[in-house]
Amino acid sequence: MPHIGAGNAKLAAVIAEAGMSHAEVARAFVRVAQEMNAMEFSGVGRSHVSHWVAGSKPSGRAPGLLCEALSRKLGRVVTLDEIGLPAPPLSSRDMLGWRVDTLAALTELGRVDVDAERRRVLSTAAYSLAALTLPGGRWWEQMAARGQARGAAGGKMVGRGDVDAVRDMASLFSRVDQRRGGGHARLAVVQYLTSDVASFLCGRYADDALRRDMFTAASELSYLAGWMAFDNGEHNVAQHYFNVSVKLAAEAENPAMAGHVLRAMAHQAIDLGHHKHSLNLASASMDTQRYKAAAPRERALLGVVYARALAVNGETQQAARALLHAEDDLAAASDGDDEPGRVFFFGEASLAHETACALRDTGDLAGAAKQFRRSVKTRKASSFTRTHAVTLGYMGAIQARQGEIEEACATWSRALDAMDGVRSGRTRQVAAEMRSLLAPYKRRSIRAVQDVDTRAKNYLSSFA
Template sequence: MGKQPNQKLIDWITRSGLSRGEVARRVHRRSLDHGIRHINPDTTGVRRWCQGERPRNPLPRIIADIFSAHFGYRVTTYDLGFTESPDLDRPLTYSASFGETVEAVTELGRADMDRRTFLAAVPFAATAGVGPSRDWLLNTLDQQPEPGPRVRLEDVTSVRNMFASFQDMDVMQGGGSGRLILTAYMNEHVYPLLRRAFADDVRRALCAATAEQTYLLGWMAYDDGQHGTAQRYLIQALRLAEESQDAALGAHVLAGMADQATLLGNPQEGRRLAQAGRQGLSRSDSPACLADLWTLEARALAAAGDGKAASHAVTEAERAFARVQPEREAEWAKFIDGAYLHGEFANVFRDLSRPTQSAEHARRSIDFARAQGRARRGAMSQAALAVSHIQQGDLEAAHSAGVRAITLSARVKSSRSVEAVQDVQRRMVPFGSHPLVADFNERTRVLLAA
């Protein structure tokens, strides 16, 4: 069978308005910029690519570069029809090169927009956080400003102003609610800025703003149950945070990575990531972030069965939170409040089978969440309260709290809140065919169907 025409490449050339001869000349010039002198295609060569001939490396990436430069946003080799799928291992790499980081995160963003079903199937790599956390920590503890190339601060301010809106969307409606909108915004408005020139102070501010939004993309994917996607965003957010020289922001990203590792059954890795974040935070001052890191270390310790160390970590988290002055904390730290912390403490003591303490913190979290209208946090804390009742043998109280968890979960798009309901369902199994168990199972079935 003959080659099939590369319709993707044909479409990009048509959209660009460039002739095939101009494409060939630009490929040659870009090759020379990379020190490659033997690449000098002509119009016939471009025609053969359009007819389906796949150019040899490094030509696909060079061709992608010239279209990226022409359109002002990242065009990948996959977009041009040169590869069967995006390179989804690349965003797992914590590159020393800022340019490679820009390419990795923009390629991930495009894949998230165009190949979401494909991307949802990528696995979580259990040990992928080891290198990034180590490199971030070493570079943070020995970080010197570097001269940068010559975006405006107004552009960065615009990005930062959008962050609060997207974070509120996640907190109030769940990660599955706004991720598609945020992905489109990042691909169209934010990641292209990283490819432009900027002064050194703008470079740091832009990288910080982009790291915040990239972290939020990862967190939304995490809350939506897309763990492989989330991990890739978080690793690239950590690298961008390093580039911004904002130690607190990097520690915040590590907190997210720690939370994910523990949730996915690797509490030792979760604890190590939280500890790395605390150590890096020694160069900055964010009591809210410190409280979060101690909390996530407590979650990891509880999951590993170390009750004494977990209780100590909870105490340290409370001590750090007592120092929080909200007006002095970054926008990304706004969610670290009473609803969040007491909800996580409830989970710590749930995992340690200390139902009285778990119920106390769950109720405090529920009160805070109700006052703020936070359905996702309310659902998860109601589920923790239901489990504490199960651990005490009170099925009726567990059923009541579990039903409230179901009601709140139906109001948000969050896999985590649904999983919390399913956890309650599994723990009810020992009560057999009790009518309350049957009722809860039916309510859960309706939630899952919706």
């Protein structure tokens, strides 16, 4: 090893920890570059590594490839900071690239998200429509091969108990989200995902089935981080976690998990008004392989969001058929199904809520009101408080549009009761819509109007 002087002592220390010569680092680097189609780096050799240790700076994608090569050898995530290389300027477009390494993207995203200033930059960046264009079939095959290669890397041994622990944490945080909204505990999810779980992803496994299970569990946790950000109105942040979740599902060779995330991305696109993109994503979630691999309950979830995407695109008859199909799928679900824990929330109440949204978007307000009432009646509000509040809010909006303002106020009052302790961008949006729809009535001295408007104003001010 050359005398490094004022060179990169951090990189030298990590290479020494890995017990690798510069030639071995170069060979590991090239293997990673070939896997990631970074063929411009296929000629990297021992002398390049020696120059980097001496203080020269690798360029382009090379720093990330170097981190990945060292991570595989050490069995943990090696960051740019750890090897003495500056992180590149935050670029949402770069981080969302489908060719960006999964674990590199996850690590960088976690570093950004737990830093208040960098998170502010990320959360205010634009939601990317370009990133909604999904890669082709060859990409999925390459990701599966990449996942298999990770399982052969060094690192600590990962067992079945570790997988179960990640699933338990995902279940715990999911239930908090359902009750309290995405504004509670999301950073705790991120910290667990990017520390403990990321180290598992760099580990060794007794067999590939166990590795796939861990990557699926990690995908579920990344999806949850994205869903919580989406619920809290942090749409660009959500998009990044959904992107990582899809990559993890692809490396896990789990088409049902990939469909689950694509469904969430479609839901987000619907809410943001990107209707054509929402239909493309929902259609991808219903791809034959993904749909067939899903349990009946998850098929119903995929199908009802697909119906919503059809509805906002004016495909009324197709949306109606998709809704009926989703009802049939949910009816086919039973307690004996080997269904994943991620669909625990989806039942009759959720199906009715999404059906109501689809009917509302096709202009069938009476049908929408009926389905919202069904959702409210069948939901266990104490466990699914956030969505219960949103459903009541949407139902009140339908009643207001039908001219039933006092009935709307009674419904909205119940919604505001449920919002107590909920931190959610969707509940904030509901409260803002209440005030907008009540504005024409505020001069009529209707006591219920004044009370609901004041309560909605107070709820919104608590987030200012």
